[in-house]
Each structure stands twice: as C-alpha cells, then as structure tokens.
Amino acid sequence: MSRHLRDEILWLLHEGEGTSADRAHIEACSSCITRYQQLVRDLKVFRQVLREAPPPLQAAPQPRRKLQIRWVPAAAVMVATLLLVWGQEWLRVLTLPVPPAEARRNQEIAQFLTKELPLVLFSTPDLSTGKLPARTTNFAYLQAALDGGWPSEPCDPARTAECEPDPFSLIP
Amino acid sequence: MGDYESVLNEQNLYEELYRAHHARVAQLCRLWLHDPHEAEEVAQEVFLKLLQASKVHDPSFAWKAWLTRVALNACRDRRRSSWWKWWREKPMNFEEEQFSSRNPTPEEETVSREERERIWGLFRGLSPRQQEVFALRYVEEWSVEEVAQMLDLTPGSVKRHLFRAVRHLRKSLGGRR
Numbered sequence: 001m002s003r004h005l006r007d008e009i010l011w012l013l014h015e016g017e018g019t020s021a022d023r024a025h026i027e028a029c030s031s032c033i034t035r036y037q038q039l040v041r042d043l044k045v046f047r048q049v050l051r052e053a054p055p056p057l058q059a060a061p062q063p064r065r066k067l068q069i070r071w072v073p074a075a076a077v078m079v080a081t082l083l084l085v086w087g088q089e090w091l092r093v094l095t096l097p098v099p100p101a102e103a104r105r106n107q108e109i110a111q112f113l114t115k116e117l118p119l120v121l122f123s124t125p126d127l128s129t130g131k132l133p134a135r136t137t138n139f140a141y142l143q144a145a146l147d148g149g150w151p152s153e154p155c156d157p158a159r160t161a162e163c164e165p166d167p168f169s170l171i172p
Numbered sequence: 173m174g175d176y177e178s179v180l181n182e183q184n185l186y187e188e189l190y191r192a193h194h195a196r197v198a199q200l201c202r203l204w205l206h207d208p209h210e211a212e213e214v215a216q217e218v219f220l221k222l223l224q225a226s227k228v229h230d231p232s233f234a235w236k237a238w239l240t241r242v243a244l245n246a247c248r249d250r251r252r253s254s255w256w257k258w259w260r261e262k263p264m265n266f267e268e269e270q271f272s273s274r275n276p277t278p279e280e281e282t283v284s285r286e287e288r289e290r291i292w293g294l295f296r297g298l299s300p301r302q303q304e305v306f307a308l309r310y311v312e313e314w315s316v317e318e319v320a321q322m323l324d325l326t327p328g329s330v331k332r333h334l335f336r337a338v339r340h341l342r343k344s345l346g347g348r349r
Contacts, residue, residue, distance in 0.1 A: 007342075011335050015316070040341050045283060046291060047310050055289040157218050 005032045010039050186226045189235055190219060196312070197243045203307045206296050214246045240312070240322060244304065251300060287345075294344045302337040305330055314340040 005013075005025055012018045013026060013036065026032045197218055201211035221242055222235075229235075295303065301323075307331070308319045320330045 007339060008335055011338060012331075015334075017329070039338075039342070042345070043310065044337065045287075045342060046295075046306075046338075049283060049288045049291045050295060050307070050311050051199065052288065054206070054208055054292050055285070147294060 004029060004035075007035075007039075010036050014039060014043070184228050185231055186223055189222060189239075192221065193236065193239050197239055198225070199311065200240065200243050200307055201247055203295070203311065204244070204303055205250060210250060211222050214243065214250060217246055218243045221287070226278065237318075237322065240308070248300075290345065291341070297344075298337050298340065302340075303332050305333040306337045309334055 005022060009022050010026075010032070013022055026036055070140055192217065198211060198215040201214045201218075202208050205211045205214060218239060222239065225238070229238075282285070295306070298306065303321055304323060305325075308314045308322060309316065314322070316330050316334075317328050319325075320327045325333075
C-alpha cells in the first residue's frame with residue numbers, strides 16, 4: 001500500500017472499469033475507500049442538483065428603498081457642486097475690473113439721469129435753492145415777468161400794506 | 173375511416189411521447205442553454221418537430237434517441253447564433269419556482285441553496301462538449317457507448333471529457349468539503 005490510487009483510477013472504478021489490482025487496493029486501503037466514497041457522494045449530489053430547476057442567473061433587483069438611499073448622497077454631491085460652481089462664477093463677475101470706456105459711459109448715463117433729465121422734465125426752478133425777495137412789489141413782479149423769472153401776480157392790497165399801486169391799472 | 177384512425181393513432185403517439193419525454197428534454201435544454209426561458213422555447217420547437225415526425229415513424233422508432241439528438245442540435249444552433257451570445261450576457265431574472273415541476277425531496281433539501289447555485293454555476297463554466305457529455309452520462313444516465321454514439325465521439329474521448337468535467341467540478345467545490 002505504498003501508493004494510493006489516483007483520482008482518475010477511482011473514477012474509472014466508479015464507471016465499472018479499472019483493473020483487479022485497483023479493486024484489491026481499494027478494498028484494503030482505508031484512505032482510498034474514503035476518497036472513493038467521497039467521489040460517489042459528489043457525483044450523487046451533482047446528479048441530484050442538475051436534475052432540478054436551475055437557480056436564477058442573477059440576483060433579483062435591489063429594493064427601491066436601497067436605490068433611493070444610494071441616490072441621496074449622489075444628489076447631495078451634485079447640488080453642492082452646482083452651488084460651488086455658481087458661487088465661484090458669481091464672485092468672479094463681482095471682482096472683474098470695469099473697463100474704462102464702460103465706466104465713462106456709466107458715469108455719463110448717471111449724470112444725465114440725475115441732473116439733465118430732471119431739468120427737462122421738471123422745469124420749475126428749485127425752490128430750495130431759490131430765494132424770494134424779502135419785499136415784493138408790483139414793480140418787482142413786472143420786472144420779473146419781463147425777465148421770464150417769477151410769475152407776475154398782482155399785488156393784493158388786502159394781504160399786505162406795503163403793496164404799491166398796481167402799475168397796470170394806469171394803462172388804459 | 174382508416175384516415176381517422178390513423179390521425180387518432182398519431183395524436184395518441186404524440187401525447188404519449190410528450191408525457192414520457194417532455195420533462196427530460198426540457199431539462200436537457202436547460203442544462204445546455206443556461207437560460208430557462210430559451211430552454212423552454214427550444215423544448216417546444218423539439219416537440220413541434222416531433223409532431224411532424226410522429227406522422228412518419230411508427231411507435232417502435234427510437235424516439236428517445238431521436239428527441240435527444242433533435243434537442244442537442246437545436247441547442248447547439250442557439251449557442252452558435254450571435255444573438256444568443258448577446259442574450260446570454262444580459263442579466264436575467266426569473267423565478268426558479270416557475271420551472272420547478274415538483275417539490276424537493278427531504279434528501280434534496282440537504283443540499284443548500286448556495287451549494288446548488290454553485291454547482292449550477294460551475295456546470296455552466298464547463299465547455300459545451302463537457303456539458304453535453306456530463307448531462308447525457310450522469311443526468312440522463314446513458315452508458316458511455318450510447319453517449320459516444322449520440323455525440324459522434326469515441327468512448328475514450330467521452331471518458332476523457334467526463335473525467336475532466338468531474339475533476340473540475342470537484343476541485344472547484346473542494347473548499348466546502
């Protein structure tokens with residue numbers, strides 16, 4: 001019993017082949033008979049399993065909940081990335097130097113809007129800066145009317161005692 | 173009247189052959205094609221051919237060998253076609269219970285689900301020739317000579333394929349023992 005039988009010989013014995021010496025060996029060798037019995041058991045299991053219905057080729061799809069959990073971090077990362085990119089772009093636009101030509105044009109537009117346009121739209125002189133004469137006379141009104149300045153209103157003697165006689169009354 | 177009896181006999185012969193061989197042929201197709209849906213299709217094709225052949229041959233014809241050969245050729249054709257290869261690569265989900273024809277016996281229950289999946293996976297990893305030889309010899313329990321005749325091989329070649337297949341399966345499953 002110096003040499004044990006090879007697997008191929010054991011298999012041939014199972015197939016009903018092999019020499020008488022091999023059969024004699026397997027009857028006498030406990031190791032080989034154990035291996036032979038294991039071969040017989042294995043073949044029996046193979047037969048049994050392969051006569052049954054085959055198992056699925058691939059596991060069933062994961063439940064929807066697991067998929068959602070997987071997508072949450074992905075969505076969070078995407079949103080964070082978008083915010084980062086948007087913020088960087090916004091900062092870049094803010095820190096950009098304004099070109100001289102554009103700055104000059106903006107200044108002209110601002111000047112037009114704050115100074116020239118109100119003069120055109122609201123032609124009444126600025127009352128806050130103007131100053132009424134302390135003493136208004138009919139002559140002063142007349143002179144102002146001729147100059148195109150203050151409106152020429154007749155002096156009301158009932159309102160003020162200092163009102164001079166109406167020069168217009170002299171005109172027939 | 174004679175025609176009617178002839179048609180009736182053909183129908184009876186077909187039904188008898190279907191009952192006797194359908195489960196066997198379907199299982200062979202599952203072994204050789206891997207995809208149970210396609211295996212069912214091929215099994216139906218085989219029995220469509222049987223329907224035509226049953227009109228020509230008599231009941232004493234070697235139907236078992238004929239059906240096996242037709243199934244073998246049909247599965248080989250499917251394997252050769254390019255779309256079959258593409259389909260095989262696709263992930264497939266199907267219910268195992270859909271194809272179970274019977275409940276497992278207590279003895280079958282002793283083989284765990286993981287072990288069954290592993291054995292099937294290893295069998296699918298064998299070469300097509302080894303799968304054919306193994307299925308006919310150990311699942312169908314044909315003799316080596318019958319297998320050799322069916323596959324147009326010599327008995328020695330059948331034995332070599334068989335032993336390599338057995339050795340591969342046992343070696344790959346060695347870790348569990």
